[in-house]
Amino acid sequence: MIYVELFWNFFQIGIFTIGGGYAALPLIQHHIVDLNNYLTISEFIDIITIAESTPGPIALNAATFVGVRTAGFLGGVICTLGIILPSLIIVLILGKLYSKYRGMQGLKTVLRMMRPVAVALISAAALRIVLLVFFEGRVAKAQNLNFIILGLFAVSLFVLRKFKLNPIWVMLGSGIIGGVIFSLI
Amino acid sequence: MNKRPNIYLKLFLSTLQLSAFTFGGGYVIVSLLQKKFVEKFKWISEKEMLDIVAISQSSPGAIAVNSSILIGYRMAGFWGALSTLLGTILPPLLIITGISFFYEAFRDNQIVSAVFKGMQAGIAAVIVDVVYRMGKRYFVDKDYLSIAIIICAFSLSFFLEINVIFIILGGIALGVIIYLINRKKQKTSNSNGYGHIEKAVEQPNKENPDKDQTSQDIGSTTQISKDSENSKEGEDDLC
Numbered sequence: 001m002i003y004v005e006l007f008w009n010f011f012q013i014g015i016f017t018i019g020g021g022y023a024a025l026p027l028i029q030h031h032i033v034d035l036n037n038y039l040t041i042s043e044f045i046d047i048i049t050i051a052e053s054t055p056g057p058i059a060l061n062a063a064t065f066v067g068v069r070t071a072g073f074l075g076g077v078i079c080t081l082g083i084i085l086p087s088l089i090i091v092l093i094l095g096k097l098y099s100k101y102r103g104m105q106g107l108k109t110v111l112r113m114m115r116p117v118a119v120a121l122i123s124a125a126a127l128r129i130v131l132l133v134f135f136e137g138r139v140a141k142a143q144n145l146n147f148i149i150l151g152l153f154a155v156s157l158f159v160l161r162k163f164k165l166n167p168i169w170v171m172l173g174s175g176i177i178g179g180v181i182f183s184l185i
Numbered sequence: 186m187n188k189r190p191n192i193y194l195k196l197f198l199s200t201l202q203l204s205a206f207t208f209g210g211g212y213v214i215v216s217l218l219q220k221k222f223v224e225k226f227k228w229i230s231e232k233e234m235l236d237i238v239a240i241s242q243s244s245p246g247a248i249a250v251n252s253s254i255l256i257g258y259r260m261a262g263f264w265g266a267l268s269t270l271l272g273t274i275l276p277p278l279l280i281i282t283g284i285s286f287f288y289e290a291f292r293d294n295q296i297v298s299a300v301f302k303g304m305q306a307g308i309a310a311v312i313v314d315v316v317y318r319m320g321k322r323y324f325v326d327k328d329y330l331s332i333a334i335i336i337c338a339f340s341l342s343f344f345l346e347i348n349v350i351f352i353i354l355g356g357i358a359l360g361v362i363i364y365l366i367n368r369k370k371q372k373t374s375n376s377n378g379y380g381h382i383e384k385a386v387e388q389p390n391k392e393n394p395d396k397d398q399t400s401q402d403i404g405s406t407t408q409i410s411k412d413s414e415n416s417k418e419g420e421d422d423l424c
């Protein structure tokens with residue numbers, strides 16, 4: 001039964017994805033391309049492209065895409081459920097423990113150390129995104145710098161900080177303005 | 186009574202909106218969750234949000250999904266968690282299903298890629314804004330231990346490209362080590378004559394952990410900075 005197989009594969013992927021969505025991609029490749037031949041490697045590369053360029057968490061996008069391609073819409077639902085179920089169970093348990101024991105000195109100290117780690121990892125991800133966007137995935141050299149993107153970035157940041165605009169409007173706005181500019185060039 | 190369905194709907198719609206419009210994956214969505222629930226609604230404190238991110242990073246699965254579940258759980262228990270989870274998974278499910286039927290055309294479309302390019306500039310701005318807000322506090326408070334951890338963990342992740350999971354485990358280990366050292370110090374100070382005084386000073390804070398959080402945090406900062414030599418050991422482990 002394809003649905004059970006898909007669910008079981010993505011359940012395993014969900015368990016072993018630690019450290020964020022990108023960690024799921026090699027696991028998906030292993031289970032879907034290498035072990036089960038549900039998709040070819042070139043289809044898998046398309047999946048990464050689509051998952052990165054559509055809204056939503058990358059792991060979920062990839063899971064849905066694999067599911068839909070192999071077994072239609074229901075396949076997409078099954079893969080999504082498979083990949084989130086381990087998270088749901090484990091995170092709810094941790095959430096419960098957190099709300100129960102957050103006053104405890106030991107946990108407090110550990111969380112105090114974890115907060116700056118979280119800030120650091122988000123900063124590292126932010127810098128990666130900024131470099132990727134500014135240099136369009138090429139080497140970070142001055143001649144590769146895209147000044148239109150730099151300008152859009154500066155305006156977006158200014159609007160965000162000055163007017164506290166909803167970030168979704170800022171992103172859509174820079175998408176529309178950028179879309180017009182890049183289409184005309 | 187009428188308020189309960191409202192909160193579920195609000196949680197569902199908030200995460201639905203974020204998941205439907207946010208390109209770029211986990212950390213961008215986390216940044217937007219922070220903007221929405223901490224800065225706009227003021228439902229969750231910044232510290233708690235960082236705890237949520239820390240727990241999400243250390244658990245399996247996508248960070249965006251984990252944080253959504255935790256925020257929902259924090260706001261309205263199990264059903265709250267299901268509301269935010271549903272909000273997060275629904276948009277990818279529908280959008281990807283739609284796209285998968287004509288994805289060759291979608292992938293090669295010039296206008297689509299031009300809009301994406303422009304949108305990425307906006308995404309970069311949003312995440313930079315959030316990072317600035319999150320990091321600023323440590324520098325304003327002159328919390329040197331945290332600043333050291335930020336620099337260390339950032340370098341490990343960005344320059345050395347160490348797997349995130351090891352950096353997280355290092356952070357946990359550092360916390361455990363500092364806690365054990367503090368406890369040992371308390372025990373030894375209890376056995377000499379000064380123990381009573383120190384204990385008496387600390388007691389009121391312990392009884393009211395929530396009420397007196399800021400003062401206790403300041404207390405533990407000074408306590409920890411005394412151990413900076415010891416904690417260096419932990420950080421060497423990390424590096």
